[in-house]
Amino acid sequence: MTGYRVPSRVAQVLVGEDPAIPEVVYLMLLPDGEPAVLRDSAAVIWSVAATGEDDVSAAVAARVDVPLVRVAPDVERFLDELVSLGLIEVGGSGDRR
Amino acid sequence: MSAETLPLGVGVQFAHAALQVLADDHGIDLLHIKGPAVDAALLDVRELGDPTLGESAGGDTLSVPVPRRSVDADVLVRPSHVDRLTEVMHRHQWTTLFRFEDGSAFEHATTMSHPFLAMVDIHRRFPGIGGDAELAFERLWSERQTAVIAGQPCAVPSLTAQRLVLILHATRAGALGHGDIRRSWTDATDGEREAVQALAEEVGAELALAAGTGRLHEYAGRPDYELWLALSTREHAKPRVWLARVRAAPTKRAAARTAVRLLVPNPHRMEVGLGRRPTARELARAYVDRGLWGARELVAMVRDRRGRKR
Numbered sequence: 001m002t003g004y005r006v007p008s009r010v011a012q013v014l015v016g017e018d019p020a021i022p023e024v025v026y027l028m029l030l031p032d033g034e035p036a037v038l039r040d041s042a043a044v045i046w047s048v049a050a051t052g053e054d055d056v057s058a059a060v061a062a063r064v065d066v067p068l069v070r071v072a073p074d075v076e077r078f079l080d081e082l083v084s085l086g087l088i089e090v091g092g093s094g095d096r097r
Numbered sequence: 098m099s100a101e102t103l104p105l106g107v108g109v110q111f112a113h114a115a116l117q118v119l120a121d122d123h124g125i126d127l128l129h130i131k132g133p134a135v136d137a138a139l140l141d142v143r144e145l146g147d148p149t150l151g152e153s154a155g156g157d158t159l160s161v162p163v164p165r166r167s168v169d170a171d172v173l174v175r176p177s178h179v180d181r182l183t184e185v186m187h188r189h190q191w192t193t194l195f196r197f198e199d200g201s202a203f204e205h206a207t208t209m210s211h212p213f214l215a216m217v218d219i220h221r222r223f224p225g226i227g228g229d230a231e232l233a234f235e236r237l238w239s240e241r242q243t244a245v246i247a248g249q250p251c252a253v254p255s256l257t258a259q260r261l262v263l264i265l266h267a268t269r270a271g272a273l274g275h276g277d278i279r280r281s282w283t284d285a286t287d288g289e290r291e292a293v294q295a296l297a298e299e300v301g302a303e304l305a306l307a308a309g310t311g312r313l314h315e316y317a318g319r320p321d322y323e324l325w326l327a328l329s330t331r332e333h334a335k336p337r338v339w340l341a342r343v344r345a346a347p348t349k350r351a352a353a354r355t356a357v358r359l360l361v362p363n364p365h366r367m368e369v370g371l372g373r374r375p376t377a378r379e380l381a382r383a384y385v386d387r388g389l390w391g392a393r394e395l396v397a398m399v400r401d402r403r404g405r406k407r
Contacts, residue, residue, distance in 0.1 A: 011247035
């Protein structure tokens with residue numbers, strides 16, 4: 001299990017009726033990184049990871065009501081990509097929202 | 098994942114966040130004002146039926162703050178830090194769209210633009226605050242608080258100072274019926290109004306505050322009385338506003354400068370509007386148009402005065 005947190009220099013705006021399941025997440029590495037737009041499942045994965053959840057794949061599976069074995073590989077791959085872009089970092093329980 | 102055109106509201110919030118990071122990195126003091134920096138206590142609210150209460154609850158509603166819609170991000174900067182901020186911003190993709198002298202007659206703000214963020218208005222003073230700008234900023238800075246914008250902790254004025262800023266802004270726009278004045282003053286408690294009044298007196302904003310709250314007559318005779326009377330009542334006779342601005346200037350030199358800049362076309366603003374440098378012919382034409390406009394307005398004002406005397 002790996003926990004994540006939002007780096008201190010990442011700006012975030014979540015859009016959607018339910019903050020726990022945002023439809024769109026806008027991110028920007030401050031002060032002048034190019035903004036990234038995450039939609040649908042990508043938005044959900046980032047927002048779950050941002051809460052410091054220990055098991056992001058399991059939490060995402062529960063939120064979107066899909067079996068864990070189906071989502072886990074994609075979730076882990078996407079988290080690695082987010083980390084490489086500096087839009088999330090390994091650390092856990094670092095919810096800054 | 099993709100980068101695309103940001104919705105304006107997101108671009109405004111990101112602009113605030115970007116400026117706070119630049120300020121933190123370079124020891125620049127700035128306060129985020131208006132737009133997403135406004136305290137929830139001063140926002141308009143929308144009443145929603147509460148679905149969790151069911152119909153039996155009959156009439157129960159939830160009050161939900163309505164986020165402010167802004168087209169740009171506004172910050173008030175310690176005047177002695179303004180040059181450093183603009184220099185830093187220029188190194189981070191920002192360009193100066195309008196200089197201080199290109200803006201309003203108050204010359205209070207410069208506008209910066211960015212390839213994908215919302216425009217930013219850098220205020221070196223706030224119209225209506227007539228005292229020394231450096232001292233006024235220090236007064237507001239000393240009671241700053243923090244608001245989270247786009248996930249970033251940003252420095253904002255105290256709630257009392259936010260009330261004052263919103264009232265002055267609406268007053269300058271001649272929007273005396275604006276919800277900002279109602280929420281910041283009319284609906285405030287006696288104690289909250291007293292705090293706003295005390296702050297206004299400290300920073301030299303008592304006259305503009307009075308203009309926004311129906312007490313301007315108490316300041317009749319002050320040099321800036323006519324100006325705030327004209328602004329707060331949306332005076333349409335431009336020569337009258339022009340004269341009021343000249344009279345409100347703190348020194349003769351400032352008065353002369355104000356008089357000239359209001360009559361002479363601004364080549365930089367023309368360049369921004371045209372998207373290129375104006376030609377000599379276009380500049381000459383602008384001078385002629387300005388002159389004709391001034392003459393027409395003056396004639397209209399004289400006629401209006403004669404009409405009132407009859």
